[in-house]
Each structure stands twice: as C-alpha cells, then as structure tokens.
Amino acid sequence: MGRMRSVGGKIIKPLLVLVLLLIGVTNCSNHQDWRTASRESAGIAPSPQSTNEAVLQVYGASAWGWRGWFAIHTWIAAKRTGESEYTVYEVIGWRLRHGQSVVRIAKDLPDRYWFGERPHLLNEHRGAGVDRLIDAVDRAARDYPWPDSYTVFPGPNSNSFTAWIAKQVPELQLELPFSAIGSGYIN
Numbered sequence: 001m002g003r004m005r006s007v008g009g010k011i012i013k014p015l016l017v018l019v020l021l022l023i024g025v026t027n028c029s030n031h032q033d034w035r036t037a038s039r040e041s042a043g044i045a046p047s048p049q050s051t052n053e054a055v056l057q058v059y060g061a062s063a064w065g066w067r068g069w070f071a072i073h074t075w076i077a078a079k080r081t082g083e084s085e086y087t088v089y090e091v092i093g094w095r096l097r098h099g100q101s102v103v104r105i106a107k108d109l110p111d112r113y114w115f116g117e118r119p120h121l122l123n124e125h126r127g128a129g130v131d132r133l134i135d136a137v138d139r140a141a142r143d144y145p146w147p148d149s150y151t152v153f154p155g156p157n158s159n160s161f162t163a164w165i166a167k168q169v170p171e172l173q174l175e176l177p178f179s180a181i182g183s184g185y186i187n
Helices: 002-027 065-069 093-098 130-142 158-168
Strands: 055-062 072-079 087-091 103-107 120-126
Touching: 055 130, 072 130, 072 158, 087 130, 087 158, 103 130, 120 130, 130 158
Parallel strands: none
Antiparallel strands: 055 072, 055 120, 072 087, 087 103
C-alpha cells in the first residue's frame, strides 16, 4: 500500500505542475483583458496633417497573449501624397465570427498598438513614386485569395496577407521576419 502512494505521488505531482503551467501559459499576457489593452498610436508614423509626401509603412507587433512569445501580427499603412489620413491594410481572423471578410481596409491610425503590444517599423517608403506603390498594394490587398479563411498555423493569417502583398508588389522589397508565422503559406 505504501508503494502505491509513492507511485501515485510521482504521477500526481508532475501532472499538477503541468496543469498549472498550462493554465499560466494560456492566461499569460501583459494585459488582463484584450478589450482594455492599448490601441493608441505609438507615435512612429509621420503626422498626415504635416507630411504632404506619400508614406507607405509595414508594421509588426507581438501577437496578443502567449502567441506573442514567438509570433507577430503584421499590417500595412499607407498615405498618398496630400492625404490627411492613413489607410490600414490588415487581416483580422475574428472578423469571420461576424460574417465579415478577414481583410480589413480602413482609415485608421497607422502605428496603433496591437492590443497593448508596441508596433515596430519593418519597412518604409516615402516620397516620389510611392503613390504608385500604394496603388499596387491596394490592388493586391483587394485581390487577396483567402478573404474568408483564417488559420493561425500554418495560415492563411495576417502574415500570409502581408507576404501575399509583398509577393505581388516586389518593389516593396519586404522580407518578413521569422516570427511572422504564416508568411510562408503563400509559397
């Protein structure tokens, strides 16, 4: 009987540690609730009111929650010459739950925190000739072949979208980092 308790203890303790570890991993985030996480501008993009030239930027930020340990979310922001607002191009998976396309093209803050995670500038083009690049990005975004599909891994996802645009518009000279999980889906 004493031996049975010993074997049970050897199984129960590691199992309990594993359960606690899994609970910690699935609940970890710098923010308790994605609904209250910052979505403010990070102050990276030039002000559209004081910048007349065309601006095209690609951003990446750590994914929300535990996924952020190894993956980023990417998006593209563009402002044509003389425009007073940026257009943001991105894929957001949870839009499917509301019967919407995962592709979101909207006037928005270009360098918005991704649910509490500070964005990083991955690529930038400014000035002469950039309006032509923006037109090509807009066409590629609207021609994205998976507007009604989203899978975290292997894709298609937000990084598949950005990689698709980069492939359609090679003049962007955009190479996404390894942490852009799903960017290889289009190959």
